Amino acid sequence: MDLNQLLYDIDNNLGQEDFESLKFLCMGLIPNKKLEKMRSSLDLFEELQKSGELSEDNMFILPELLYLIGQHNLLKKLNTNKSAMNEALIKEGYISMYRRMLFELSESITKEDLRSIIFLLDIPSKFKENKNFLDILCYLDKTEVISEDNLEVLEKVFRNVSQDLLRKINQYKESKEPLMPSAPTENTQLSEPQFSIQAVSSTDMEFHGDDLDSIRxxxxxxxxxxxxxxxxxxxxxxxxxxxxxxxxxxxxxxxxxxxxxxxxxxxxxxxxxxxxxxxxxxxxxxxxxxxxxxxxxxxxxxxxxxxxxxxxxxxxxxxxxxxxxxxxxxxxxxxxxxxxxxxxxxxxxxxxxxxxxxxxxxxxxxxxxxxxxxxxxxxxxxxxxxxxxxxxxxxxxxxxxxxxxxxxxxxxxxxxxxxxxxxxxxxxxxxxxxxxxxxxxxxxxxxxxxxxxxxxxxxxxxxxxxxxxxxxxxxxxxxxxxxxxxxxxxxxxx
Missing domain, CATH: 3.40.50.1460 (Rossmann fold)
Incomplete structure (x- = not known):
């Protein structure tokens, strides 16, 4: 299968939400003006080919993007899997840790969190209706309200909204190192790790007062x-x-x-x-x-x-x-x-x-x-x-x-x-x-x-x-x- 046929097949398995995620991850690799004009994942793949990031000899960015947006089932088309990509991206990758961290934040935001974030942020009214967190992050990034070295606005918001999301930012700040693009010398074929959830032991939780309006x-x-x-x-x-x-x-x-x-x-x-x-x-x-x-x-x-x-x-x-x-x-x-x-x-x-x-x-x-x-x-x-x-x-x-x-x-x-x-x-x-x-x-x-x-x-x-x-x-x-x-x-x- 040639590259264009492969990209066509992958595009047929991606939805609009996947496309928006790909555009966000490719900010910095593709000029914003070109990203705004794109209407499908094929447009994005074509631009990556033109810029040299994607070719038949160097396809690493493709499984990287699919892995990051959670389309792990499509990795099989590229002779790899989630386990292999997880290991590979520890050392190499085209998408910066900054961009990956922001995307991970967006994946963790609940609807309740989003309402609180919009209320706390000083953003134009057009971003307060029918917007997701990726849209807000794009605006903050493009207007340089946030950057790789300046996340104070997000930190302030997450102190109020979610300590767990704040920890993700702190972890990024503590361990950030630039990821250098590198294509693997051969396609890695590793088996995906098995998943296991163990039953957790019980712990007693005491609450005082008779005015707890919830159902236990x-x-x-x-x-x-x-x-x-x-x-x-x-x-x-x-x-x-x-x-x-x-x-x-x-x-x-x-x-x-x-x-x-x-x-x-x-x-x-x-x-x-x-x-x-x-x-x-x-x-x-x-x-x-x-x-x-x-x-x-x-x-x-x-x-x-x-x-x-x-x-x-x-x-x-x-x-x-x-x-x-x-x-x-x-x-x-x-x-x-x-x-x-x-x-x-x-x-x-x-x-x-x-x-x-x-x-x-x-x-x-x-x-x-x-x-x-x-x-x-x-x-x-x-x-x-x-x-x-x-x-x-x-x-x-x-x-x-x-x-x-x-x-x-x-x-x-x-x-x-x-x-x-x-x-x-x-x-x-x-x-x-x-x-x-x-x-x-x-x-x-x-x-x-x-x-x-x-x-x-x-x-x-x-x-x-x-x-x-x-x-x-x-x-x-x-x-x-x-x-x-x-x-x-x-x-x-x-």
Missing amino acids: EHIEEVQELPSGKDVETENDIAALSLQDRTESEVYPMNQKCRGYCVIINNSDFLKSDTRTGTEKDAEYLKRVFSWLGFEVVVYNEQKAQQIRDIMNSFQMKDHTERDCFVCCILTHGQSQAILGTDNEVVKINVIVSTFSPQNCKTLAGKPKLFFIQACQGKNIQGAHLIEEDAAVSTTKTIPNAADVLIGMSTVDGCFSYRHIEMGTWYIQALCSNLIKMVPKGEDILSILTKVNRDVSEKEYSKSGNLLKQMPQPAYTLRMKLVFPIPTSDFKEYF
Whole structure:
């Protein structure tokens, strides 16, 4: 395949957001006036060819750009992968550390952060509507409000908005060294590192005062799973035992229908407070998993026995021509259990074991995902913008069956938050990152790591207490789970 054909194929796999990211990263390599006139990634690639940064003999900038914007699945077209590029860019690269640091900041900004940043910055009004953080960074960079050696404006803003983002700037200032462009002598073919998320141990968090307007969600503690070593070279692969996962070990996702996605959404309870805002979570989950190719079925206001009946009915279905199974439960809960609207309990391990290989043979060997946003529902104060769910102590437990992932909204004994208009922090972050990262070829554990990060950076202050949240995924997956890239944009589902 010649270079132009390769660039054409890559362009067909990039969206408008990817194109804007590429333009930002190439500021300094391509004059701003030329960047402003570009309408597609092909225009950008053509200019890089004209300037000599990209040629058949020197293609390093191409995988570098794809790596930085998160299009890791396209690296295979260039005979490399994420692991190889991560190692290569420690020593070489065309894009400066300054530009990479700014882009990383933009990738970490939440909508709430962006509103605060726009409010705090002295920028023209045209940048205060329908703008993203990359647009703002471009303006600040072009007007020389910020530069490689002058980041005071951003530092001042992030002191108020996000200490984590401020740390990224400080790390850049401490370690910045110019990256010299260099093309590798040969295409590196390394296997991508395996991903592992371990269950974290619980820690108690105490809050004082009776005026905490949030919902503290229930979570059961799970056993810690061993993490495998990273795969870094082809020689390493030969040395690994058969049980270690490699890049080629991915759950098959080739059926016409991805599978069933069951959503249990409980809002009104016999003895517990209403879970206001949960309808936002349910609608978001429905749209996202429909976009991913699932047959979504939503059940609202289900009693405990009705929940058991629903699980049993899907256990009896034939999943032969489906790739996996997803179950999302949005309700109140207590230790090791979720509640029906009648306040009767359903044990979480019973729900999960319903779909074990011996109980549901057509799902044997296929991934089964459970995302649980469960609350205690007792002694709750009046709900305002944010509510608090209560949880009690738990015992250690994890499903014995393989191919299971349980995503809980928080670690045991800690708080989880639900906005009465926007939905829960956890479900909103989960959906948002599925939309953003599935088209980039990321696996489910990488996506949940980003969910952990996004939720952990949120905070809510009430009555002098700083409230935080840390989600907890636990899994017995044997392979990587990568959802196929949808053929349509997510916006079509709105």
